[in-house]
Amino acid sequence: MLTTIPIRPRALVLGALLLALQQVSSFAQTPIYWIGPDNGSYNQDSNWDLGVPGFLPGDIAVIGSETQLTGIATLNSTPYSPGGLILGDVADSAGTLNMQGGSLDVQAQSGTTGRIDVGLAGSGTLNVSGGTLTSVELIGHIGSTVNLSGGNITATRIAHLNGTTTLTSTAVTISAGTLVLGQYSNYSPSVTASGVPLMQVTGGAALGGQITMNFNAGQSASVGDTWDLFEADFIESNINTIQATGIDELPAWQTFRLKTVDTGSGRQRGQVELAETLRLRVNPENGELSIISGTAGGVSINGYQITSNAEWLDPSAGAWTPLPTASGWNQANVSSSQLAQLKSSAGGLTVSQSAEVSLGTPYQGEINSLPFGTRPGNDLTFTYNTTDGETLQGIVELESDFYNNLVLTIDPDDGMAELRNDSRYTVPFDSYQLTSVAGALNAAGWDELGSAWQVANQTLVDAGTQLAEVNPDSRRVLGPGQRLLLGTIFPDVATIDPTADLALLVANSDRDAAIRVANAVIRVGDVEPLIDQPGDFNGDGIVNLGDYTLWRDNLGTANEDVINNAGNGNNVVDAGDYEIWKSNFGATAGAVQGVIGNSVVPEPQAMALLALASLALTVIGRTKRG
Secondary structure: OOOOOOOOHHHHHHHHHHHHHOOOOOOOOEEEEEOOOOOEEOOOHHHEOOOOOOOOOOEEEEEOOOOOOEEEEEEOOOOOOOOEEEEOOOOOOEEEEEEOOOEEEEOOOOOOOOEEEEOOOOEEEEEEOOOEEEEEEEEEOOOOEEEEOOOEEEEEEEEEEOOEEEEOOOOOEEEEOOEEEOOOOEEEEEEEOOEOOOEEEOOEEEEEEEEEEEEOOOOOOOOOOEEEEEEEOEEEEEEEEEEEEOOOOOOOOEEEEEEEEEOOOOOEEEEEEEEEOOEEEEEOOOOEEEEEOOOOOOEEEEEEEEEEOOOOEOOOOOOEOOOOHHHOEEEOOOEOOEEEEEEOOOOOEEEEOOEOEEOEOOEOOOHHHOOOOOOOOOOEEEEEEEOOOOEEEOEEEEOOOOOOEEEEEEOOOOOEEEEEEEOOOOEEEOEEEEEEOOOOOOHHHEOOOOOOOEEOOHHHHHHOOEEEEEOOOOOEEEOOOOEEEEEEOOOOOOOOOHHHHEEEEEEOOOOOOOOOEEEOEEEEOOOOOOOOOOOOOOOOOEOOHHHHHHHHHOOOOOOHHHHOOOOOOOOOOOHHHHHHHHHOOOOEOOOOOOOOOOOOOOOOOHHHHHHHHHHHHHHHHHHHHO
16 A cells, blocks of 8 residues: 655755765754644554654654644554654643554654653653554653553663553553653552563662552452562662552551562562551550550561650650560660660560550650640650661551540531530630532531621532631630531541541631631541530530639620530620539530539639629720720
8 A cells, every 4th residue: 555755845855965975864853743633543644744753764753732732643553763752742732642553663863862752841641552662761751641551662771750650451561771750750550460560670760759559459458468560670769658549448557668679680679568567556644655566467676766856755664664685675875855775686576466565654745735736645756677677667656535636526427527626725716617629518517607707708618618607706715625516517428538538727817816727637436416504614515613714714705605605695704604604513414424523613702703703894895895
């Protein structure tokens, strides 16, 4: 079959030069632009402005350019060999090559480098499902997409990938002279019944960015499983994150990590392993520290280090229980900021589910002095040495429900939301903003604060991405333990994880406020209904000394919102509210349980109390009138 080649003026000139000089080294680099329809044939002259690239040395194929901003070419035969290939040449352009078969060889010729640029300045996508693709260099720029599901792909000098690279089948054969995964790279192999694709690198591999393990249906992962992803002469890894899709969420102590193993033939393999991470369990209430494991086999260690940047560790004999010197464990520079031991003799200590390591009660965190938002135990770090020669970062696991912050709890049954002040601080606020990445907020079930509170940005409320209110006149106060219900605002709690989807910002516009902004903790848990209990000023379900403290601190305030509207109903915090509290002292609301014991009701002197209340109300009244 004859193929018609467009006559190019430069071809005539170069032909004359060839005849005159009898040499082929004078050809220049020439971009050939795609002008064909989407999914048009790569190997058809009319789809290019000057015919199929590669007819003359130095031709560079460009799909997605100023000539035609978008283009999708399909290749299933063997065309000429161009000197370069660019997908997405300029800003706002998009170029895609779907290679289904045939052979495309991008060569260094007439000054070109034989390079494939995916997403040079625009958006580039390279899809290879069959055939053979060869180049000197394969460059996936930031934002690029390279999808490999079949065929053979080779970059003889270097493959530098800084976008998303997806390998969906072990049928893919991919190799490079040198491999670089940039800091913005997302290397995403599929885990299938037959394993994962292995990338062969002739020289070295420098790995960065992220790895995403995509597990196909029916595939699973257990601690100790490994997957070989790369083989090279040497491997340097700076991988930031390894995550997985297609499997159930793993507990925090099971993590994917990349390790380097010798092949036995002078080369190395980059191997992803699902490994256990040991945990340091901390009880801030009694100071207990324990090293724990989640598996029967456990982890063998020969050293550990615990540090506290707040210097809340007590290395004294009555607090810390170190591992015994008789077993070869030596202490290393212990102080109030560090507890550390190293094993000088051979072997190690296996920490497993049935053999945790108790270190006594050396944590002396001063919970009452913590600033708002700082959770007890957050000053600690934990590292350990394995008998395999690795030093690993452990997990600090707090055995406490005290967050020292505002906490938004979503009920797993109906999506009811509770905002609770889980701190020892009083938190006034005049605005709050709850946002959902998935747009999963249910405005129909929202219990607004009402009164002077105004809904902010109704458009976002209707879209399900935000629930927000602002009060330009006054502030709502949440005392320690006080809570309020926001309604059944998250009905999709069974399918969307609120801890990953939601964010709550609570703010106070008063520049002199002790707490200007609070980023609430999001958690899932049971939400009890609010049951009105007279005298329960902080809304914690128990009438106790905490309510008296809140009443005392707000005495004279012309708004009973600050005492949970649990007083005498005259909308002023006064002596009458104290009488309500006194007469209900010890009462509990609903399912809330509490041990009241023999607490004594504080009896302020009647005259002093009335005088103080009267003075406070007078000052407030004068301030408002003035």
